[in-house]
Amino acid sequence: MKRNPLAEIMLVLGGLLTTAAYFMTFFWAPPTAYPDGRVDFAQKIFYFHVPVAEASFLVLIFTAYYGIRFLMTRQRIYDTKAKIATEVALFFVLLTMATGILWTKVEWGVWWQWEPRLTTYFILTLAVIGYFVLRNSTEDEERRAVYASAFGILVFINAPISFFITRWLESIHPIVFGGGKGSGLETTMLVTFIIAQVGMLMLGYAFYQLRLREEEFKERVEALKIEIGG
């Protein structure tokens, strides 16, 4: 079994970058203010919430990609890869939900608001959870892989809808990038954000690779068990 030093490097580097971004958030990036001059401290969650949210959308691309690869080649490894990508996506999705809900409580005064972005993201969360429910309730191995691949592709269609919906419809969810006047960031804020985002993607990559290796070990153990007649 080959080691994957890149995954370990990414894990350490991602950990360092996200930690650095965490300190930069509080000590370097300037605080924003409400129109009436009060300091908007809740905005700090932006440096965590947006990186995990973007990561969740990006990781779902791999769910769909490996789903398509599996359907084309029928090699089990692609199904495993798609499953692990979706696991990482679920991790990011849940973090996004948790941080988002904290922010809406402070900023909008309510825990939940049926607003286009929140609604579509909630639907995405349910669909990603549904992916695993589907896997668990399909017994036949090949069938499970095919169904999961097909559903993974359908789930992925939700990701761009959720991402672009704040730009299509009237939404109270903030649009930071490319949202017309008032959007965009100061340089220090942008740098902090980019470090957090890159660190989060590195962590995502590391989680994916390490989980994949774990899965390969598991398969090897199973194979060895059969070999020695256990």
Added chain:
Amino acid sequence: MKSNSWRQFKAILRKDIVMELRTKEMVSSMGLYAILTMVVYQIALAEAGESFDVRLVMPGLIWVAFIFMSMLGLNRSFVHEKDQGCIEALLLSPVDRPVIFFAKATGNLIFLLIVEFLSLPIFSFLFMQGRAGYGNPVWLLAVVLFGASVGIAAVGTLLATMTVNTKGKDVMLAVLFVPLMYPLLRAAVGATFAAVIGGPGSVETFWAFMAWVVGYDAIMGLVAYGLYEFVIGV
């Protein structure tokens, strides 16, 4: 070759219709389900009072009824195929897989539309007598019903083919179906609302929502068509 596919399509569709005419299982269970839902709606609206404008909630109510009713029917339509080994026979016969998809989806669409067009007048009869009527011509409602049902039948046929082979069956169908249906349902309720309430600008709103419905039908229909070949083979 093309006429051959057309004949296969007709044969599978005819099989579904003949079976339905003999058992009357799908339409009767879906119709009964729709009426029972309306009885429950009576409870939901019981304390709202006579002055409450039912039209405000009517689009949501009918689509809730239709979405759950459609899951019932979709599940039924594949349980038969599986229990009686019909799917295996279809796969063994030299029929193109896409033809199976179109035939099954068309069959489901027909049964769905029959029940929808029967239960909508029943809803009006039960809840809207002596109150404000529809604000726009009723044929707009028919357009939404048709447009959204196409999406329900296409995605539902794909998902029901999968879930019929899982442990949960109908529960699994709900878990997968409702999240994927959300954009379509939202647009369908929006369009229905515009058609029911009426007023200035409502027809434009209606067609804006209908564009959304058609977009969903096109994208999800194509994806479902593309994936069906893989899903039915295992």
